[in-house]
Amino acid sequence: GNSVTQMEGPVTLSEEAFLTINCTYTATGYPSLFWYVQYPGEGLQLLLKATKADDKGSNKGFEATYRKETTSFHLEKGSVQVSDSAVYFCALLQGGKLIFGQGTELSVKP
Amino acid sequence: EAGVAQSPRYKIIEKRQSVAFWCNPISGHATLYWYQQILGQGPKLLIQFQNNGVVDDSQLPKDRFSAERLKGVDSTLKIQPAKLEDSAVYLCASSLSGPLSYEQYFGPGTRLTVT
Numbered sequence: 001g002n003s004v005t006q007m008e009g010p011v012t013l014s015e016e017a018f019l020t021i022n023c024t025y026t027a028t029g030y031p032s033l034f035w036y037v038q039y040p041g042e043g044l045q046l047l048l049k050a051t052k053a054d055d056k057g058s059n060k061g062f063e064a065t066y067r068k069e070t071t072s073f074h075l076e077k078g079s080v081q082v083s084d085s086a087v088y089f090c091a092l093l094q095g096g097k098l099i100f101g102q103g104t105e106l107s108v109k110p
Numbered sequence: 111e112a113g114v115a116q117s118p119r120y121k122i123i124e125k126r127q128s129v130a131f132w133c134n135p136i137s138g139h140a141t142l143y144w145y146q147q148i149l150g151q152g153p154k155l156l157i158q159f160q161n162n163g164v165v166d167d168s169q170l171p172k173d174r175f176s177a178e179r180l181k182g183v184d185s186t187l188k189i190q191p192a193k194l195e196d197s198a199v200y201l202c203a204s205s206l207s208g209p210l211s212y213e214q215y216f217g218p219g220t221r222l223t224v225t
Contacts, residue, residue: 004152032212043114044153044201044216051212089152093212097166098143100152 002027006090006101013080013108021075021104023064023090031094033057033066033073038087038103047075047088080108112136114217116202122223128190131220135183135204141165143214144177144187145201153201159185160207189222197224 007022025033035047035057048057053068062077073090085108090101115134123129135142140161145153156175158165162182170177174193179185189196199221203214 034212036216043218044203046213046215049212091152096158097155098153098214100154102150102152 002031002092002094002097002099004090004092004099004101006088006104009087009103010105010107013106015082015108015110016079017108019075019077019080019084019106021088021090021106023073023075023101025071025073025090025092027071027092027094029094030068031092033064034091034093034098035062035064035073035075036089036091036100038089040086044089080106082108082110084108114202114204114215116200116217116220118220119218120221120223122225123192125194125224126191128188129192129222130186130188131200131202131222133185133187133202133217135185135202136215138206139204139215140182140207141205142179142185143203143205144185145203147199147201147219149198156187192222192224194224197222 003026032051034049036044037047048059050057050066056065064073064075087103087105089103142159144156147153156170157167157177159179162179177187199219201219202217205214
């Protein structure tokens with residue numbers, strides 16, 4: 001069945017460091033791919049999306065590219081801030097159903 | 111625009127008791143979802159409504175969980191009787207129908223603790 005696998009957390013970085021959170025998926029066909037973010041005490045928010053192969057989603061300095069050949073959708077940011085501390089979820093949408101990875105907690109230290 | 115509203119935000123009950131959660135989606139959103147998020151895991155879809163009809167409830171434990179959306183707007187999720195393993199955050203989300211329906215908007219969730 002369809003599934004999403006994310007790198008294990010927690011990830012701890014210093015401010016202004018480069019961030020990569022790996023995400024790979026298993027699905028039939030061509031699902032849409034998403035990154036959601038959950039800030040402490042808040043609900044899930046859509047961070048970025050890509051609906052077809054080679055699309056690049058971007059928002060708030062974060063980017064992710066839909067790689068069909070490697071079934072991946074890695075999240076990157078060139079310079080993280082303390083305010084980026086949150087839990088990040090990779091997800092795929094297929095058949096109207098969102099399937100989430102287990103989440104990766106990011107902690108950014110000043 | 112008001113977001114997805116959920117209540118209560120927190121609930122503590124003993125096992126074998128019953129509990130109900132309420133969700134009011136964004137105005138005009140025809141599709142409503144209930145997810146269960148166990149600590150350390152991603153959200154898992156329990157049930158999806160399109161207007162007042164059930165689209166997918168394949169992962170809803172129907173022996174103890176029930177949900178309704180009688181007028182196609184707000185929804186209630188009930189657990190009766192609760193078990194310890196039901197401790198989780200219950201998230202409600204909504205989306206438009208049609209080509210824009212891939213974007214789901216989530217409420218703040220209800221954190222349930224079963225003791």
